[in-house]
Amino acid sequence: MSLSTLFELPAPDLSAWRAGNTGVEGVWHFEADAPGRHVMISALVHGNEVCGAWALKGLLEAGVRPQRGKLTLAFCNLEAFDTFDAADHDASRFVDEDLNRQWLPDRIEAGGTRERRRAAALQPYVTQADWLLDLHSMHEPSAPLTLTGIQPRNLVLAQAMRSPEHVVIDAGHKDGVRMRDFGRFGAPDADAQSDALALLVECGFHGDPASRTVAQDQCARFLRSAGTLGDDAIAQQLPGWLQPDAPRQWALDVTGPVVARGEDFRFAQPFTGLEVIERAGTVIGWNEGEPVVTPYDDCVLVMPSTRQAKPGVTVVRYARRRPL
Numbered sequence: 001m002s003l004s005t006l007f008e009l010p011a012p013d014l015s016a017w018r019a020g021n022t023g024v025e026g027v028w029h030f031e032a033d034a035p036g037r038h039v040m041i042s043a044l045v046h047g048n049e050v051c052g053a054w055a056l057k058g059l060l061e062a063g064v065r066p067q068r069g070k071l072t073l074a075f076c077n078l079e080a081f082d083t084f085d086a087a088d089h090d091a092s093r094f095v096d097e098d099l100n101r102q103w104l105p106d107r108i109e110a111g112g113t114r115e116r117r118r119a120a121a122l123q124p125y126v127t128q129a130d131w132l133l134d135l136h137s138m139h140e141p142s143a144p145l146t147l148t149g150i151q152p153r154n155l156v157l158a159q160a161m162r163s164p165e166h167v168v169i170d171a172g173h174k175d176g177v178r179m180r181d182f183g184r185f186g187a188p189d190a191d192a193q194s195d196a197l198a199l200l201v202e203c204g205f206h207g208d209p210a211s212r213t214v215a216q217d218q219c220a221r222f223l224r225s226a227g228t229l230g231d232d233a234i235a236q237q238l239p240g241w242l243q244p245d246a247p248r249q250w251a252l253d254v255t256g257p258v259v260a261r262g263e264d265f266r267f268a269q270p271f272t273g274l275e276v277i278e279r280a281g282t283v284i285g286w287n288e289g290e291p292v293v294t295p296y297d298d299c300v301l302v303m304p305s306t307r308q309a310k311p312g313v314t315v316v317r318y319a320r321r322r323p324l
Contacts, residue, residue, distance in 0.1 A: 005141060007086035007207030012054050014075060024121050026075035028060065036069025039226045040129035041219060042122075045100045045136065045179060047080025047092040051203045051211035052135025055219050062237045066228045072125050079114055089206060090139075090307055100136075101176025127183055131157075132198040133222040134180050135215050139305035141205040142273035144214045145252075148199060149181055153189050155251070157197050159324055161221040164201070164214070165246040166274060167324065168302055168317075170254035175312045202303070217243040252300055252319035260309040261288040267316075271304040276321070284316070294318065 020027040026044075041059075043052025056073045065071070075081070077099045084092040096113035103126075108119045126132065144164035148154035150171050158167045172181050178200065184191075185198040201218045204211035220241040223229040234242065267285040277284065277299045284301065285292045295318060304316035 005205065005207070007089055009050060009054075009207050009209045009212060011050050011081070011084050011086070012057050014053060014057060014078075014081075017057060017060050018075070018078065020075075022125075024125075026078050027122070027125060028073040029070065029125070030065050030072075031070045032066040032068050034068040036066065036228065037130040037226050038070040038072070038128055039066075039131045039133070039223070039228050040072040040074065040125060041133045041135065041222065042074045042076055042126075042179065043135045043215075044078065044081050045076045045134060046094065046098070047077045047082075047084055048089040048206055049135075049137040050081075050084070050206070051137050051215040053081070054212045055135060055215035058216060058238070058241075059219060064223075064229070064233075064237055067230060067233060068227050069130075071223075071228055072129060074122060074125060076122060077115065077118060079118070086207065093308070098176065100178045101173060103177040103179050103182035107176070122179075123182075126179060126185075130196055131222070131226050132180060132185060132196075133218065134178075134198065134200045135203060135218065136200060137203050137206045137208075137211045138273075138303060139206070139307040140272050140303075141208065142202075142303065144204050144211075145202040145273075145303070146199055147180070147202065149186065151187075151189055151194070153194065154197055154199060155324075157225065158199060159249060160225050161199075161218070162245040162249070163217065163221060163243065165248065166250050166252055168252045168254060168319065170302075170317060170319075173314050174257065174259060175314075213243065216241040249324040251322050251324050252302055253322065254302060254317045254319045255295070257314040257317045258285075258287065258292055260306075260311060260313050260315050261290075262311055263309050264288050265306050265309045265315050267304060267306065271301055271316070273301060273303050275301045277301065296320070 099115040180198040203214035302317040
């Protein structure tokens with residue numbers, strides 16, 4: 001993985017695939033004759049996170065169809081993607097507000113922004129899906145991460161997929177609900193509707209070409225784990241997509257976020273994520289001038305970034321690491 005922050009991954013041409021086949025722009029749906037799970041893969045929840053769009057485009061170009069069950073592919077925030085400029089890619093993250101914070105029924109029903117209207121259009125597909133893979137990328141160069149939420153059933157799926165190496169167990173963000181936590185995806189394991197599984201994968205830095213490779217690998221692993229495609233179909237239709245398994249996997253149990261009080265948040269070092277801070281009380285930055293210190297020994301920093309710093313936005317999360 002490159003540590004460059006240059007945007008080296010070009011935006012894909014989606015013109016041939018933009019219409020979809022469902023009547024909802026950017027949404028494709030296919031059904032097999034044989035019964036099976038309804039799985040959904042989503043990309044471009046943020047308009048500057050193009051690796052997942054490359055992966056979905058690749059699935060469509062390869063003519064992938066489910067051997068069992070149903071398959072939905074969704075290019076989510078196309079309006080934001082339309083404004084993409086590699087020289088100022090953060091500006092195309094969203095149009096009005098972050099689409100991945102709008103997944104509450106009250107927000108969706110209230111409408112009023114383009115992201116909430118788009119969430120309303122996507123909601124039926126998210127609601128119907130049994131399994132969801134939501135493909136994202138990161139503000140800073142860092143190793144790929146799978147985010148499972150706090151439901152143990154999702155950790156089981158992350159382990160079954162055997163990649164990437166680091167699996168983040170977190171409760172989401174204070175400023176809204178993610179798609180991967182919407183409805184029955186967010187239900188506790190004890191709930192009668194807890195059969196739905198969802199993973200969010202951060203595939204690496206937005207502009208790193210390696211993020212596209214990770215997104216493709218995760219799609220192949222997900223479709224295989226769901227029983228949507230068999231090994232032979234993956235080998236024939238998606239040659240080279242499966243990468244080697246991670247040599248091991250670590251769980252990162254998030255214990256809490258650091259939330260920006262304003263735009264003046266500074267880190268003490270150029271952290272890129274997964275740093276293990278040995279001693280509790282170590283200053284890692286300043287939040288509107290107040291020191292921010294690690295709460296315990298061997299504290300792992302998860303996805304530190306100040307690129308979107310403003311009141312209420314998470315700039316880093318603390319986690320404890322354990323082997324899986």
